[in-house]
Amino acid sequence: xxxxxxxxxxxxxxxxxxxxxxxxxxxxxxxxxxxxxxxxxxxxxxxxxxxxxxxxxxxxxxxxxxxxxxxxxxxxxxxxxxxxxxxxxxxxxxxxxxxxxxxxxxxxxxxxxxxxxxxxxxxxxxxxxxxxxxxxxxxxxxxxxxxxxxxxxxxxxxxxxxxxxxxxxxxxxxxxxxxxxxxxxxxxxxxxxxxxxxxxxxxxxxxxxxxxxxxxxxxxxxxxxxxxxxxxxxxxxxxxxxxxxxxxxxxxxxxxxxxxxxxxxxxxxxxxxxxxxxxxxxxxxxxxxxxxxxxxxxxxxxxxxxxxxxxxxxxxxxxxxxxxxxxxxxxxxxxxxxxxxxxxxxxxxxxxxxxxxxxxxxxxxxxxxxxxxxxxxxxxxxxxxxxxxxxxxxxxxxxxxxxxxxxxxxxxxxxxxxxxxxxxxxxxxxxxxxxxxxxxxxxxxxxxxxxxxxxxxxxxxxxxxxxxxxxxxxxxxxxxxxxxxxxxxxxxxxxxxxxxxxxxxxxxxxxxxxxxxxxxxxxxxxxxxxxxxxxxxxxxxxxxxxxxxxxxxxxxxxxxxxxxxxxxxxxxxxxxxxx
Amino acid sequence: xxxxxxxxxxxxxxxxxxxxxxxxxxxxxxxxxxxxxxxxxxxxxxxxxxxxxxxxxxxxxxxxxxxxxxxxxxxxxxxxxxxxxxxxxxxxxxxxxxxxxxxxxxxxxxxxxxxxxxxxxxxxxxxxxxxxxxxxxxxxxxxxxxxxxxxxxxxxxxxxxxxxxxxxxxxxxxxxxxxxxxxxxxxxx
Numbered sequence: 001x002x003x004x005x006x007x008x009x010x011x012x013x014x015x016x017x018x019x020x021x022x023x024x025x026x027x028x029x030x031x032x033x034x035x036x037x038x039x040x041x042x043x044x045x046x047x048x049x050x051x052x053x054x055x056x057x058x059x060x061x062x063x064x065x066x067x068x069x070x071x072x073x074x075x076x077x078x079x080x081x082x083x084x085x086x087x088x089x090x091x092x093x094x095x096x097x098x099x100x101x102x103x104x105x106x107x108x109x110x111x112x113x114x115x116x117x118x119x120x121x122x123x124x125x126x127x128x129x130x131x132x133x134x135x136x137x138x139x140x141x142x143x144x145x146x147x148x149x150x151x152x153x154x155x156x157x158x159x160x161x162x163x164x165x166x167x168x169x170x171x172x173x174x175x176x177x178x179x180x181x182x183x184x185x186x187x188x189x190x191x192x193x194x195x196x197x198x199x200x201x202x203x204x205x206x207x208x209x210x211x212x213x214x215x216x217x218x219x220x221x222x223x224x225x226x227x228x229x230x231x232x233x234x235x236x237x238x239x240x241x242x243x244x245x246x247x248x249x250x251x252x253x254x255x256x257x258x259x260x261x262x263x264x265x266x267x268x269x270x271x272x273x274x275x276x277x278x279x280x281x282x283x284x285x286x287x288x289x290x291x292x293x294x295x296x297x298x299x300x301x302x303x304x305x306x307x308x309x310x311x312x313x314x315x316x317x318x319x320x321x322x323x324x325x326x327x328x329x330x331x332x333x334x335x336x337x338x339x340x341x342x343x344x345x346x347x348x349x350x351x352x353x354x355x356x357x358x359x360x361x362x363x364x365x366x367x368x369x370x371x372x373x374x375x376x377x378x379x380x381x382x383x384x385x386x387x388x389x390x391x392x393x394x395x396x397x398x399x400x401x402x403x404x405x406x407x408x409x410x411x412x413x414x415x416x417x418x419x420x421x422x423x424x425x426x427x428x429x430x431x432x433x434x435x436x437x438x439x440x441x442x443x444x445x446x447x448x449x450x451x452x453x454x455x456x457x458x459x460x461x462x463x464x465x466x467x468x469x470x471x472x473x474x475x476x477x478x479x480x481x482x483x484x485x486x487x488x489x490x491x492x493x494x495x496x497x498x499x500x501x502x503x504x505x506x507x508x509x510x511x512x513x514x515x516x517x518x519x520x521x522x523x524x525x526x527x528x529x530x531x532x533x534x535x536x537x538x539x540x541x542x543x544x545x546x547x548x549x550x551x552x553x554x555x556x557x558x559x560x561x562x563x564x565x566x567x568x569x570x571x572x573x574x575x576x577x578x579x
Numbered sequence: 580x581x582x583x584x585x586x587x588x589x590x591x592x593x594x595x596x597x598x599x600x601x602x603x604x605x606x607x608x609x610x611x612x613x614x615x616x617x618x619x620x621x622x623x624x625x626x627x628x629x630x631x632x633x634x635x636x637x638x639x640x641x642x643x644x645x646x647x648x649x650x651x652x653x654x655x656x657x658x659x660x661x662x663x664x665x666x667x668x669x670x671x672x673x674x675x676x677x678x679x680x681x682x683x684x685x686x687x688x689x690x691x692x693x694x695x696x697x698x699x700x701x702x703x704x705x706x707x708x709x710x711x712x713x714x715x716x717x718x719x720x721x722x723x724x725x726x727x728x729x730x731x732x733x734x735x736x737x738x739x740x741x742x743x744x745x746x747x748x749x750x751x752x753x754x755x756x757x758x759x760x761x762x763x764x765x766x767x768x
Contacts, residue, residue, distance in 0.1 A: 004606050108617050161615055164616050165615035165640035167614075167640065168612070307641055307643070308639045308641070322664065322665040322666060326694055326698065329660060329691060330689075334625040335625075545686075
């Protein structure tokens with residue numbers, strides 16, 4: 001049967017057809033949907049882990065227990081999982097293990113643009129790169145075969161353009177694989193130095209074998225057309241090359257690490273000019289030059305996405321582009337939703353002009369005007385540890401003017417370690433856990449604070465207040481983020497203390513819990529003085545009427561959160577249906 | 580026969596679902612089809628754009644500059660962002676419903692009425708519809724996107740029954756009737 005599937009749905013299907021038994025992941029755009037699709041298959045145990053390191057370790061355990069397992073993450077997630085990855089390369093696997101990593105060239109929703117192919121080289125493991133949905137499904141299956149054949153974890157790399165594009169896929173049946181049983185092999189699985197030294201030799205040998213295998217495998221495809229130009233490419237760039245240069249001969253690599261050198265040298269002899277077209281880092285190009293392959297280097301930027309037009313430009317071909325482009329249009333930046341439970345706290349932070357060490361999630365959008373409430377964003381969990389650094393660098397002085405803000409899921413991810421560190425090292429920063437009971441940014445995946453699992457089954461719900469108290473933190477306060485005055489009062493009080501404080505907000509995400517939506521508010525035109533206190537909340541439901549010089553509420557967007565009447569000093573905002 | 584269809588709008592307008600439908604209709608009708616979308620933070624009021632490419636064989640999932648055959652703007656001003664994809668033969672399906680960007684809402688920027696009027700002249704043909712009104716008439720304000728799909732369907736050589744079959748398989752069961760009604764009205768518009 002043929003079906004149109006997104007790259008992510010096809011990857012999930014590939015895992016299903018490969019007989020995968022365990023999938024553990026942490027959500028991250030553009031990889032998040034894969035595990036959400038996996039949860040539809042009852043034959044696969046799947047879970048949201050608290051972070052990518054944990055997810056990979058769960059997959060390693062499943063592999064050790066003899067079953068095929070997979071973990072999915074975005075590129076920056078692989079940084080978190082890098083520690084187990086490097087040693088997993090040494091131990092190898094028992095049941096096949098695939099790490100699906102989705103890169104984000106051009107950073108549509110990421111904090112950096114790193115190229116995960118570097119990790120394959122670094123960890124000395126094979127990496128496959130599919131170029132459409134059907135290949136995504138097939139390559140996942142092949143990756144499991146390679147994993148078991150060569151006793152290695154295999155990375156399958158996607159990119160936003162693959163994960164979030166759709167094309168036709170031929171569906172196959174699931175092939176159940178029997179458990180290989182729990183492997184009790186100490187020299188292989190206990191990486192003390194003596195064993196590690198032996199395994200490192202194995203890793204180097206394996207890499208050579210993989211290279212020879214790649215040259216002979218059907219993962220590399222030669223398309224001979226004209227002998228003028230030959231292009232070595234892989235993944236999504238292959239599609240751009242085929243369209244931009246239909247006359248060129250192409251060597252399409254399915255496995256980009258280790259490279260099929262023999263095959264490449266053979267191909268290079270068939271064409272007059274040889275080029276590499278790849279996205280982001282010049283990994284293939286650098287390696288081939290080092291191996292003495294005669295290549296012509298392209299003047300390619302090391303940033304952003306390729307496209308058919310970009311490839312044409314690299315080869316000096318003409319690009320159509322309508323000259324009627326309009327510059328300086330009003331932008332549509334992403335914004336925190338109407339009714340977002342973070343808005344009140346950000347308003348308070350902004351009002352008090354506190355320096356806020358931010359983190360990764362919807363609430364990063366608090367950086368946008370008019371709230372402009374975020375002053376730093378580095379990586380998952382960094383807010384709490386950075387606030388501690390800010391505090392210690394100034395002998396406690398800056399702690400009085402700064403806070404850390406972190407979401408519930410990010411807190412569980414790696415924020416929890418930072419908080420433990422601050423407690424242990426007697427910091428006096430103020431940490432705000434913006435608890436909206438869900439992983440918002442990536443599409444509302446549940447987490448240990450939600451009280452349900454990925455399958456919707458009930459599970460223990462972690463109580464932030466008790467957790468912080470168990471850490472030995474004395475100052476733990478829960479506030480209603482829509483009560484701005486209370487937020488301001490608590491912020492003033494907690495930042496002034498010479499001790500660590502945690503402030504927890506307690507309103508759910510408006511998209512995760514639609515039951516909190518109530519009657520909309522409206523503005524009494526006669527009472528509105530045009531003071532702009534409400535428009536400074538940055539709520540998409542509140543507009544400024546330029547002619548009348550008053551604010552107005554779009555009642556189709558308003559969720560009735562009740563934040564704006566709390567900042568209106570003229571009693572001009574009331575709720576529909578209220579007495 | 581091949582079609583490059585660029586569809587765009589504001590998060591929540593149904594752009595992504597609509598482009599899924601177009602893609603599946605093409606495949607069901609015996610063509611190769613690919614689609615690529617950027618929807619990172621769509622739910623939060625950002626721009627959403629989907630590239631749909633239909634041909635005997637499609638490589639790149641992304642349309643090149645100057646090569647859109649049809650542009651579908653789910654919001655009145657959004658097509659202005661994609662003028663680089665237009666050529667002298669490009670057709671435009673334009674929903675006249677306006678969603679003000681934050682800069683306009685806060686009074687700092689103008690909604691570009693004049694530029695819209697001026698740039699509309701660059702299209703070979705413009706089919707304007709009031710999708711919200713059509714949706715209201717079909718009894719469900721949330722099916723506005725399907726009226727736009729209807730207006731697009733009129734320009735494509737696929738059987739109406741295929742459109743209906745795919746729509747029925749993609750929308751929530753309770754809303755099938757109102758979605759089909761909006762599609763039909765959009766088709767006739």
